[in-house]
């Protein structure tokens with residue numbers, strides 16, 4: 001599709017033709033990768049072996065491309081029951097080290113979220129199945145498809161015996177879905193080694209906001225995750241024997257959780273909005289330009305009504321305002337049936353998505369103060385403990401950087417349109433870690449469409465997105481070379 005830009009010529013045309021002609025092979029490799037149940041979330045030996053096998057497959061693929069591949073030892077994951085499991089080694093690979101060319105490093109991950117057909121998948125999640133141009137399977141869009149699209153782009157230059165326009169590096173891990181264990185440590189360790197020659201980092205681990213219009217992501221929210229424990233004792237109680245004479249931990253917890261956010265989505269913690277960056281008129285205009293059909297978005301999300309009625313408000317509340325979500329209660333009775341228990345100890349879990357210019361330690365204090373106040377009003381004899389177990393800062397890109405310019409040009413060539421300049425409401429912690437540690441430009445260049453359903457049942461990537469995405473990466477290499 002080259003609707004509103006001139007068709008590619010010369011090398012680019014050759015590259016695009018090659019990708020079109022070999023698309024079935026590219027889909028076949030994706031099928032082989034999807035067939036590996038590389039689930040990092042469930043810490044069991046069988047799945048960990050699959051993850052190691054997946055790492056081996058990817059390393060072999062890179063070696064066959066001619067890359068120098070180093071498998072960086074990542075140690076062991078200690079489990080709460082005292083057991084440990086190996087963390088798959090992190091792949092550090094490189095192709096080319098011409099000092100006249102820019103060095104672009106691609107980050108991706110090979111692990112996936114759990115998936116079982118009985119959870120509501122129409123097809124087997126680990127058998128890539130194509131229906132109407134949609135390639136269904138766990139990991140197709142998150143993140144095996146995009147990792148392979150980058151490999152497809154590199155392999156096309158190799159197959160055509162053409163010089164790679166840029167030096168390419170890869171950082172490919174297998175524990176992203178479990179919190180990228182060991183990755184930050186490796187980035188620190190390799191700062192003066194593997195990463196010293198890296199000029200740019202590209203991440204393709206999120207989605208477009210639209211089903212049709214490609215996007216470039218310029219920022220993500222951060223996250224602070226809280227646990228609030230309310231304890232009477234370590235054992236449960238019979239509600240016939242103790243009901244009526246206790247401060248029940250669950251009643252305290254429900255009141256605490258119920259005090260956090262109102263029905264309009266506003267966070268009720270005093271001071272939480274104090275440092276949120278004010279909206280500028282220029283920023284407002286950027287939301288107007290985004291291709292988002294609210295009705296389509298609502299229908300495809302299967303939600304009756306969102307909290308906001310305009311595109312601009314909806315996007316601002318997803319991208320540039322904090323949000324508070326309540327995730328679950330550990331220790332609560334949650335199975336079917338009617339057990340008459342009073343849980344003795346419960347832990348509520350919630351998180352606050354952070355935006356510029358919120359200060360994480362201030363947020364932590366505000367949350368604790370607020371919960372202390374609500375709890376003290378209840379005069380409960382239980383014990384409450386609040387802890388912030390995870391803190392990730394928001395990430396903002398410098399979109400004036402060369403790689404954003406190169407990506408915009410490549411998008412125009414491949415898709416015939418300007419990209420939506422989007423942010424992402426979720427968090428990709430490694431982006432900020434790369435930016436702060438290596439101090440090089442980080443770009444997010446997503447390939448998948450808004451309805452790909454990452455982490456969900458029936459995850460898919462459209463064949464079109466996968467193949468045009470492979471072209472996009474190849475076009476991006478050429479644009480980067482031109483700008484250097």
Ligand SMILES: NCCCC(=O)N[C@@H](Cc1c[nH]cn1)C(=O)O
Nearest residue numbers: 205206207223390426427428429
């Ligand atoms: N579209 C990319 C999504 C990546 C993702 O799901 N990230 C997690 C990371 C996280 C944040 N807090 C705990 N884990 C997310 O929930 O945003």
Ligand SMILES: [Zn+2]
Nearest residue numbers: 142143176205
């Ligand atoms: Zn991912």
Ligand SMILES: [Zn+2]
Nearest residue numbers: 142177454455
């Ligand atoms: Zn994911």
